[in-house]
Amino acid sequence: MKEQVVILGAGESGVGAALLAKQQGYSCFVSDSGNLNPKHQLELTTSGIDWEEGKHDEGRILAADLVIKSPGIPEKNPLVKQLRAKGIPVISEIEWAFRFIGNSRVIAITGSNGKTTTTSLTYHICRHAGLDCALVGNIGYSFARQVATDPKPWYIAEISSFQLDDIVTFRPYIAILTNITEDHLDRYDYQFSKYIASKFRVTMNQQASDYFIFCEDDEVTMQHINEFSIQSNLLPTSMRKEFLQGAFIKDNQMTVATADEKLQMSIYDFALKGKHNQYNTMAAGLAASVIGLRKDKIREAIQSFEALEHRMEHVANVRGVEFINDSKATNVNSTWYALESMTRPVILILGGVDKGNDYSLILDLVKEKVKAIVCMGVDNRKIHEAFQHTVPVMVNTSSAAEAVHSAFQLSDKGDVVLLSPACASFDLFKNYEDRGKQFKEAVKNL
Template identity: 80%
Template sequence: MNELVIILGAGESGVGAALLAKQKGFDCFVSDGGQLKNAHKAELEENGIEFEEGTHSEEKILSAALVIKSPGIPEKNELVKKIRAKGIEMISEIEWAYRYIGDSRVIAITGSNGKTTTTALTYHICKHAGLDCALVGNIGISFARQVANDPKPLYVAEISSFQLDDIVTFRPHIAILTNITEDHLDRYDYSFRNYINSKFRIALNQQSSDYFIYNADDEVTVQHIKEFPILSNPLPFSMRKELLQGAFIKEQEMTVANSDEKLQMSIYDFALKGKHNQYNTMAAGLAASVIGLRKDKIREAIQSFEALEHRMEHVATVRGIEFINDSKATNVNSTWYALESMTKPTILILGGVDKGNDYAQILDLVKEKVKAIVCMGVDNRKIHEAFQNDVSVMVNTGSAAEAVHASFQLADKGDVVLLSPACASFDLFRNYEDRGNQFKAAVREL
């Protein structure tokens, strides 16, 4: 097979795509405009895969039969435009992996918020029930790497809108859409509509034997669902109404009804606390019931799940002040969910790279629950403008350690310090994990 497969971007998904291409006998070449991580470099060398870093050999790339593009590279990239103009097929690593899974099935989860927790919980339930499955996509290892190195009969995949943009045949047996709120608009020409279209692509190729699980309380989802020709079986979940098919919570009890069988469980038995996690638990519970897992196994797994790092993670209580790390909150809606679950006076740490945020969404919750805002970013003007009339104490800090110290000074015994930034982290940190880790380290040094 002499067809040249080019992989653009050599992060986890790019290296995974290259390993799969090599295994399937393709001539492949990896091109990254930045610098590769040493581990990725070593892996490519070890497998005899050609690569380049810090540059793109345009002529070679434009001679490809197929290009697999990293989700981080936008359509407006000049090289991407040239590839499109030449009519070369360009797909995402998710699509590439899907083409080689054979009879295996996929549970795919997307959404603006809650997708990581929902994916991890769904995987935990499947593992607990004894299924041979893998956790792939945005969480865990890349889908293509898993297919190349250790194929499984079931894949539980967290999938971003960027990955969905470049699918062609990708068809999950179960698709979950947690919710849609304004996010990443810089990648979608500042059009919310484009972003909505992207999220619904998760159900694009589904057939009548598949399932589409969605949040019936999410106004954007419900408003637009009829505009898409979804052929799969709809399974909504809600806290506002009882459903004959789907999942709902009424009087603190969750009911999951996917056939004649019903699973019922008190929300007080959920390992994950907070209203947003009740939605995530309903979605995961529905997916588990669709694939036919036993009710007792689903119940046990929901009770035993451990929360993920950087997502409403309790760090420590210091002199009666609780510190919570929600660094994964990179948009306003995530911060809304975090604040909504707060029951004590809160010192809120906000800030970072603004992705076109509308802070009005959290203003009511801030008025109700927040006694001080600690800004942690290079440019905090927009946060000051949004809250200066409603929060009497606002301070600027330029590092995680400074933010922790300032919050500790402002807090009283019985208060909570909540890092839930509503912004991307790239102004001061490598990524949200780095931000969360620096926050935790600073708390532990108090």
């Protein structure tokens, strides 16, 4: 009799995990306390997989041999506590998928900021160079769905700390850690050290034949790297130091050095602009170089990559004012990166659901570059308190259209209107994509 697998949470990762369990001959049951998306309902039903919504059948769940948990369900959930107390193994969907990939290899990208861009760029380079690979994880399909329906020799995976919390054997051939800043602390008992440890789990099972790419200019990474016993080959990136093995930028030239190979390229040829994207490009270039992709193909792909929607995305120029959609900036650090790359006066649209934000991090950049702040959220008090002595003009709005209209009225020719909210979007929007789309729509209607 095959093991009884229970899947908690029926989003993209849960449904993917269920399809893989079914394909591998396991008896499986999907349980979600919320409502299932109709597309997922249909998929589970047509695959002959048992599911429930709006409740949890505790008896059935606590009889499982193995539980695959959605990354959105925290450890303090009562059901998770009961499973732990009973000693029933609880794993994440990336751990589950990894168990069935055979000889395939994984490039795993994690970090507080830049992981989506770095993952997408790495995938773009690999595809451009002819590698047979899939884009999985937090971006694209769930890893398990890809393994079940269209397995590949290579998987390029964007991975969150929540997914890393429940790995056991997951072992990427190349692990990339972009940086570590305070984020999601509500899930880590407000202890930054727990979140840091979670990020470093990406290296936990790596061996001497694997690679770990990290940013040597990131203070938090460097303060803590020696606390973990990392067995893989270390490949740093930096703008301050040069390396024999690793990647660095000096005099506006990027050098990527791995084994006997050296790739050099001017930063002015990068499709992605801004200092933070130079770090993302070094990490992706290093990963591509490690797996032996051709230098000319890596160079071409870095030049031809198109920026992601909702991440520093140019929307339009309206009467000399540029509008930029950075709706994916859901924490203060992301907004810091956005402001850091600005060279013209900024009207900044901020606000949403605050995750315990510390706005002092961006105070200096706001003082230097921002001429007005447009608040877009249900509760804007904290933003007003943080910037009232720094920014001469601050206005409150309660929709994307109103925010865009106010920002345009406050702007002069040559200014930039930047939507980089530093907050989650759930007060006024479905998610950050919805926020970004409404922003773009409002700009088109000016």
